[in-house]
Amino acid sequence: MSDEQNLLIETADRLFADLAGRRGEDFDALWAHIEKAGFPSLLIAEEDGGFGGSWGDVFAVIRLAGYHALPLPVGEAIVAAWLLNRADRLATLAPRSEGRLTGDRFDGVLHAVPWGRHAADILADIDGKIIRLAVADAKIEKQANPADEPRDTLRFENAAAEAVAIPADLLALGALIRVAQIAGAMDAALAMSIAYANDRVQFGKPIGKFQALQQNLAIFAEEAAAVNCAGPAACRAMAKGDAGFEIAAAKLRANMAVGTGNMIAHQVHGAIGITREYGLQYFTRRLLSWRSEFGNDRLWANRLGEQVAAAGADAFWTTLTARSDATS
Amino acid sequence: MRTFSPLPFEPPAGGYRIRNDIRAFLAANLPAIDAPHRVNSWAVGSRAFSQALGKAGYIGMTWPKKYGGHERHPLERYIVLEELLAAGAPVGMHWIADRQTAPLMLRFGTEEQRVRFVPRIAAGELYGCIGMSEPGSGSDLASVRTRAVRDGDGWRVSGQKVWTTNAHNAGIMVALLRTGEPGGRHEGLTQFIIELDNPAIAVRPIIDLAGGHDFNEVFFDDLFIPDTMRVGDEGDGWRQVTAELSLERSGPERYLSSFALFLELLRRAGSKPDAATTALIGRLTAEIWTLRQMSMSTAAQLAAGNDPMLEAAIVKDLGNSFEQELPRLVQAAADADMDLSANEDFARMLSLLLQISPSFSLRGGTREILRGIIARNLGLR
Secondary structure, three states: OOHHHHHHHHHHHHHHHEEEEOOOOOOOHHHHHHHOOOHHHHHHHHHOOOOOOOHHHHHHHHHHHHHOOOOOOOOHHHHHHHHHHHOOOOOEEEEEEEEEEEEEEEEEEEEEOHHHHHOOOOEEEOOOEEEEEEHHOOEEEOOOOOOOOOOEEEEEEEEEEEEEOOOOOOHHHHHHHHHHHHHHHHHHHHHHHHHHHHEEEEEOOEEHHHHHHHHHHHHHHHHHHHHHHHHHHHHHHHHHHHOOOHHHHHHHHHHHHHHHHHHHHHHHHHHHHHHHOHHHHHHHHHHHHOOOOOOOOHHHHHHHHHHHHOOHHHHHHHHHHHHHHHHH | OOOOOOOOOOOOOOHHHHHHHHHHHHHHHHHOOHHHHHHHHHHHHHHHHHHHHHHOOOOOOOOHHHHHHOOOOOHHHHHHHHHHOOOOEEOOOOOOHHHHHHHHHHHHHOHHHHHHHHHHHHHOOOOEEEEEEEEEEEOHHHHHOOEEEOOOEEEEEEEEEEOOOOOOOEEEEEEEEEEOOOOOOOOOOEEEEEOOOOOOEEEEEEOOOOOOOOEEEEEEEEEEEHHHEEEEEOOOOHHHHHHHHHHOOOOOHHHHHOHHHHHHHHHHHHHOOOOOHHHHHHHHHHHHHHHHHHHHHHHHHHHHHOOHHHHHHHHHHHHHHHHHHHHHHHHHOOOOOOOOOOHHHHHHHHHHHHHHHHHOOOOOOOHHHHHHHHHOOOOOO
């Protein structure tokens, strides 16, 4: 890793930990720190005034946002700023839309928009066409996912829509953000679970001494490891161009991992983990929410399955290897 | 905390050319293999195939040329291994010698041992087996009792090894024998090379539940082993056995050995399968892709000279679990006219894998032991 990357990651780690500790404060006050540190411009080229970071940097930063359960849309901001090539105001991505595009006007609804109420711009996929909409033109219904993260419904009537050319599938880009967050949040929940198991005494010894718990925590670690390997691999594919296959596989694998990891995290913690006051819920509620966002298991399993079946048995291995030979 | 620190898989310039080379070799040399054997390919051996591989330079790829090796990059070797497994090639004859026996000699053995055995292993002519388990020593390997007793310029051995894969084909065994008292739990063990063509050795088959013959019992009746066949110092056996476990645990065989069943599922499914089959194919694809990335990253760590203990244990356990889930999921999702008694490839492959897949999380370290290692690496215990 270069010195610049190390500095970036240290800065993110420190800042995200600090801001996560201030959860509940006014969004604008917290977000100002993220903007000041320049994170939204991470992927924008240096000659355009950005940080000129890589997809590896993006994974590392968004993973840390997940690791600290940061209540801010750092991932969405980075990716949307890259797509729009401007980072001067907050933009986000719509995971799902309904409606009609007539010329440069849009009528319809964007569902579950992350931090929609706080953004200035939104990117949406309308039947394969990517458009930018201004939040100022929307009627906003404030909603939240089970982790209390804003997921707003935005209704547009005859709103100005600017066509945007983007080099990837919007849903897949959102999924990649969630994979990186899941990687971080799972490692954090695992770390909490291990610390708790080493600390909590029952039957005269720390419960982490019991093999039954050790075996479960090992399974948890394996699942977290799978996501922490899949995420960077998908980002490497992204850096080379087409990462549709890799992101689909990574998000599906991450979704599967969440199902197993969350159950073990809570089982190890016992009743305390279910309380509002204890910190585990910041991770597990986010993880179970992110599992559904930008494609649940069914969506990605079907997309991958259709693609692989259509290509046929004889193409499977040659395609799998050709893709990674080109990206590693 | 960071459970996995991925390292990109980066062979030297031109390294990927070897993928085409080995594919061309396989196109010309892969024997017709009965379908069920393709789902368990690293347990299926063919002397002719191993010799052809050796001749073409695909055994001992990373070893010094003076011992018959080819001084290729470890990641080039990785590419060859995954191609062999993906093709369901019968690699079982030489696999252990290539992965463990010769590397052990190159690392800890004497010059005499290297010169005598390694070139024949690289040629695909001499095969190895591993003498570790005994009737009373499975996961608790440190409890091995078969004793080597000093006798002049050598050692006398009486006792028994069991579950010895490939002993009926192998020319040599690397045996872990007791040479001293178990002061500390892992002391008093020494590794020896035993040439199996000896009247003091009896190899008896153990037939597995599906009728296959991989395992053996090996009996030593007052066997004499010259001291020149000792590998490493007396008492260093345990340290040597554990030194290269990461290499053994994280290879592509940990998720690819039953890959042929997945391909057969794809073949049967056709280009537009029903919803359940489509979703299953998607799920299995995601798991295969992820396991491959994990195995490749661990290979890159090893090639860089690191010892990724935690990652390697994770790759093995996840790979084993996947290979055990695969036949169960395929069985559950198969179409209604799939009949396990049918004399067709798909049914025969699935039937065999359903029967033998429990062994995947036993061989090379049980699941419980591996998870214990992972837990210890996480800071538990």
